[in-house]
Amino acid sequence: MGTVLTVENINVYYGAIHAIKGISFDVNRGEIVTLIGANGAGKSTTLHTVSGLLRSKTGDIEFLESSIAHTAAHKIVSMGISHVPEGRRIFQGMTVEENLQMGAFVAKKDRIAHNLEYVYEQFPRLKERTKQIAGTLSGGEQQMLAMGRALMSDPELLMLDEPSMGLAPILVDQIFEIIQNLNKAGTTILLVEQNAQMALSVADRAYVIETGRITLSGTGEELAKSDEVRKAYLGG
Amino acid sequence: MTFLNSLISGLSLGSVYAIIALGYTMVYGISKMLNFAHGDVIMVGGYVSFCLTMYVGMNGWVALLIAMVVCTLLGIIIERLAYRPLRGTGSLAVLITAIGVSYFLQNAALLIWGANPRVFTSLFNGAETIHAANGQLTITPESLFTIIANIVIMIVLTLFVSKTKAGKAMRAVSEDNGAAQLMGINVNQSISMTFAIGSGLAAVAGVLMCSAYPVLMPTTGAMPGIKAFTAAVFGGIGSIPGAMIGGLILGIIEIFSRAYISTELSDAIVFACLIIVLLVKPTGLLGKKVSEKV
Numbered sequence: 383m384g385t386v387l388t389v390e391n392i393n394v395y396y397g398a399i400h401a402i403k404g405i406s407f408d409v410n411r412g413e414i415v416t417l418i419g420a421n422g423a424g425k426s427t428t429l430h431t432v433s434g435l436l437r438s439k440t441g442d443i444e445f446l447e448s449s450i451a452h453t454a455a456h457k458i459v460s461m462g463i464s465h466v467p468e469g470r471r472i473f474q475g476m477t478v479e480e481n482l483q484m485g486a487f488v489a490k491k492d493r494i495a496h497n498l499e500y501v502y503e504q505f506p507r508l509k510e511r512t513k514q515i516a517g518t519l520s521g522g523e524q525q526m527l528a529m530g531r532a533l534m535s536d537p538e539l540l541m542l543d544e545p546s547m548g549l550a551p552i553l554v555d556q557i558f559e560i561i562q563n564l565n566k567a568g569t570t571i572l573l574v575e576q577n578a579q580m581a582l583s584v585a586d587r588a589y590v591i592e593t594g595r596i597t598l599s600g601t602g603e604e605l606a607k608s609d610e611v612r613k614a615y616l617g618g
Numbered sequence: 619m620t621f622l623n624s625l626i627s628g629l630s631l632g633s634v635y636a637i638i639a640l641g642y643t644m645v646y647g648i649s650k651m652l653n654f655a656h657g658d659v660i661m662v663g664g665y666v667s668f669c670l671t672m673y674v675g676m677n678g679w680v681a682l683l684i685a686m687v688v689c690t691l692l693g694i695i696i697e698r699l700a701y702r703p704l705r706g707t708g709s710l711a712v713l714i715t716a717i718g719v720s721y722f723l724q725n726a727a728l729l730i731w732g733a734n735p736r737v738f739t740s741l742f743n744g745a746e747t748i749h750a751a752n753g754q755l756t757i758t759p760e761s762l763f764t765i766i767a768n769i770v771i772m773i774v775l776t777l778f779v780s781k782t783k784a785g786k787a788m789r790a791v792s793e794d795n796g797a798a799q800l801m802g803i804n805v806n807q808s809i810s811m812t813f814a815i816g817s818g819l820a821a822v823a824g825v826l827m828c829s830a831y832p833v834l835m836p837t838t839g840a841m842p843g844i845k846a847f848t849a850a851v852f853g854g855i856g857s858i859p860g861a862m863i864g865g866l867i868l869g870i871i872e873i874f875s876r877a878y879i880s881t882e883l884s885d886a887i888v889f890a891c892l893i894i895v896l897l898v899k900p901t902g903l904l905g906k907k908v909s910e911k912v
Contacts, residue, residue, distance in 0.1 A: 434799075435796055454804075455800065456799050456802045456803055456804045456805070457802075459799075459801065459802035460802050464800075465800045467796070467797060471794050471796070471797040471800075472797075473789070473790050473797065475789070475793055475906075476786070476789065476790070476793070483786065484786065484787070484790050484798070484803070487783070487787065487802045487803055488801075488802030531801070532800075535801075535802060
């Protein structure tokens, strides 16, 4: 096992707004860990802080036993964390292929062909559309492209922010199946979701975030059964 | 024949605008800022080349290369010292800083080289002017080379941006700075490189412009800078082919206004055309519709 990511007492501010109030959690190798919570609770902010786009005022973030709390975002990627941001944020004006090339920006040259093959294996749909401009893909395909792009750097830890957002139920099922496949293939996953039911059903462990604090944690199963979670996030 | 002669002058002047406009458009594309000091980098390029040929006796083409290197470095230094510390503060702060840098460069030039206009020796001194159609059509070597240089620069730059890893990274940063960082792209490096390319091209534009219009003063870069900025907006700011088309159209309008309407009114006509284009198509001729991210 071993710990891949340790987040220790981070505090993040947007100007005067105290968005993250002392959050700590960890992710072990091979796990799917999910952060659930309402809109605006601080889930995305937490991921942004891990990937270096935002900074914590206190505490530390350790990835594979080295501190990344002050490491530049572009270096964190090459250390092995890939972040699929909320809203996908693929490069709309580029082709599918170019998006994947950007994902491989820090990958070792001799690994790129292999990674590309792996991505096409996971997302056969992308292979049919290599030359298509990414902005013209459907929502589900854009999500696949965003995930494929993140996999091109061969990450140790894949962070997914709301992968199910705006997708039809059948596509949500498909995306979650792929998430489980990736995990089985050895990628550790940190998943942020508003769709708590889906997230808890695939997660090994889960944390509930409310207004910038972790209020509950446990295995996915435990939380799915917990009264508080059922009331607040699972609709009774 | 006036028509053809004017067309060639227009294309030549437009090519200078286009090369300058590239600097504006690329920098705007990648860092969403208007670098109003860009025009003054042209002037610095002109002076460096002037000094090297005049006082050191260097060959004009070697001087051009050195001027390009100096301006490239100048662009990198300006970005590093003046703009980078302000990244992430509002766009107004950066805009005012850019105007400040512009005045700084003009006044530094005034201190170093004085206010007296210098007469620039053309890069093509001694080259023959081409006469055609019984001497009625004249093509100066300056015009011919400027037009060709513009085409070559556009092709090379387009290939660079669409084919190379560094070029694609620049496009990625233009589209989504944050997502580009998540790919492992060093955004600072990409922006630095954009300033370097734009400023190096400004030196080329400066030398070509001074070869055709051989008067060099500390304010030499200001007006062409504004015109090229107009060209960039005209063509659609952020777009490389847009800069080329905008520059050429602007040059042609300007020369034709001078030839057929009025020399005094030529600038007014140029800007009136800009206003009309922007009224009809606010993003410029080739500009993409940008949806602001919330």
